[in-house]
Amino acid sequence: MENFNLILTGVGGQGIITLLQVIDEAAAVEGYDVKSSELHGLSQRGGSVEAHIRFGKKVFSPMVSNGQADLIFALEAMEGLRESAKAGKQARLLVNEYTLPLVGAPTKEEIIKQLKAGKNALYMVPASADCKEKLQNDIVCTLYMVGYAVAKKLMPIKKESALQAIKNVIPQKYLELNIKAFELGHDK
Amino acid sequence: MKKILLGNEAIIQGSLAAGVSYVSGYPGCPSAEIGDDFAKIAAKYGVYVEWATNEKVGLESAIGASFSGLKTLVNMKSFGINVCSDSLLPLAYTGTKGAMVIVVADDPSCWSSAQTEQNSRAYSQFGHIPTLEPADPQECYDFTKLAFEISEKFKTPVILHTTTRVNHQKMPVIFEEVKTGNQFKKGEFIKNPHQFTTMPPRTLEMKKELLDKIKKIQAFTEKSKINEIDLGKGSVGIITSGVSYLHVKEALKVLKLDLPVLKLGFFYPLPEEKIKKFIKPLKKLLVVEELDNYFERELNVLTRIANAKLQIFGKNVLPVIGELNTEKVCVALAKVMGKKFLEFKIRNLKLEIPRRTARLCEGCPYWYVFPTLKRVAPNAIFTGDIGCNMIAGMSPHNIQDTLFSMGASLGIAHGVSKSTNQKVISIMGDGTFFHAGISPLLNAVYNKSKPLMIILDNRITAMTGHQQNPGMGKTLMGEDTTEVNIEEIAEACGVKNIKVLDPINMKELEGTVKEFLEKDEISLIICKRICALLERRQKKS
């Protein structure tokens, strides 16, 4: 297999770093070489955040070049749309059907319409809404989306590996909730 | 042991494996996790960790520890080296006693830096300080250990120069598990003024000793395995270092090329003989480095000796501004090789998507301050400072007329106040006040200017990820300590008009601003209200 290239995108505070840790770990559990790149600091304060993960036989650079992503994993729809401009034909878009308001931003309907009009395979999931409704916690939408991505084979990670990674990464206190979110997305 | 580590975590592990016992520094992005995360585990390894009040003090703290025989680690972001340079340069002269490694983390592309896109490598040459450049977390671990060895062997501080993409890169790292349960072991300062004091004529003698030492280290670098050659074919070669090496390896794959690559683990001093040998058979050389062309300049000199016909490519095919990536290296390589490479075209979206920049958090106390200032003093000159408070310069606030470096808001406000009849308001955070705000305050009192200084005391150094500071009554390792009072410092500096208030009382804030703007001497309003994120976090735990 060629290296698998993943871009995570969302808004500071949505839990991108934990999501990255889980996927990194899952790739390592699968036996892949893995590298990732994240940004801290200023971006935490409600700005756009983007993190890259690459895994496969041998990875040098931790960054995904424009046009090279296999999967764009968007925790927020407008950030997903923004990122889609840099997506090559092969990229699949996994998008949380959720928008965070911003002055001057297009409406949710417009964003979704544009996402659908694009050429990339699109997977829209109501991750935030489902997690809020069924688990009373929407921060775990990240794990819901991992569950979904694994079930739909959007990334070459087996369910057992993902679950193992979650156990390795998530503190005991929050483990049950996170696994529930994962299963919820997996069974969607 | 093999575990996925962040570059900064790997630096911590490398330091532990090297036997570090004293860690000082000052937080900034992308280096802050070194102090923050070290503090969480330090006690069980018998390591002392602190945040100093600024980088200069942090370095001096480590100098004291090193002279007392302890192994020390210092950590800071790029700008920190500017602040500590006044003590860093003499340290090269005196040398160290206990080994000392100084992490300096640059941030090409300014992902989380306001003031400049600094390339801190200049200090290595300028101060004659051996410098290593790791490319990934595994090298962060290995190079940190090696840096301690070099420091130990040659009695010199060693800089570990990193960039955001190294500090904040993750990968599985192989490292040795260090045993826990050690107590912090004190050292002993054995007097040696001959070595520890710089004063002419000794200073010039020390300079000679330093230059001799660097020659010895240079001989060491010639044999060092971290200056490694990846063999390849043909008469075109590449020289690179740090994270750029990773992009080079990817670019070679993309373009299906097999060229020899010399990866320099040492930035300073350079293994000149090794480089000469590498370039000797080449017709063309591509130098891949981020920002300014330090390697390229050195190579221009070396080629004159080793291979005058060599054609050197560097900043004529690579950008001086912004970090590098695989694509940029592909473009450069394609030019050098006369190959075709099509850059990916970012599509135009049919919708205008506004940039989502940093903004004040929900409930941030600054929400009460900026609009009030804007309303009460629409014509004032606002000198800004570094921190979450610089969001004052962004929409919807847009009240920031200058932004420089930590503490500069008040130094500049003083100058404007002396030079004009305009009203001047400086805005500074509590963390910055302790770092570099006291000295300009003293200056404004002493030299009789009349700015209004606003200190936004949100009870923490917020922007860099919530670090303790002297105003909080807690040390980095969680011990209780004196809670330093900002108004008492100001009073002691001679400020007469001081008001401490909670900015949520906007009427009171408004009245005080109006009153103080009329004063004929400097005045100070301390807007004291806890950072909203910190408050939420405290409630949770």
Ligand SMILES: Cc1ncc(C[n+]2csc(CCOP(=O)(O)OP(=O)(O)O)c2C)c(N)n1
């Ligand atoms: C010399 C130097 N060291 C470190 C930094 C990184 N840095 C950016 S903002 C900041 C501190 C901000 O704290 P504070 O003044 O309390 O303001 P707040 O973020 O709480 O508004 C620091 C240390 C820097 N810019 N310059």
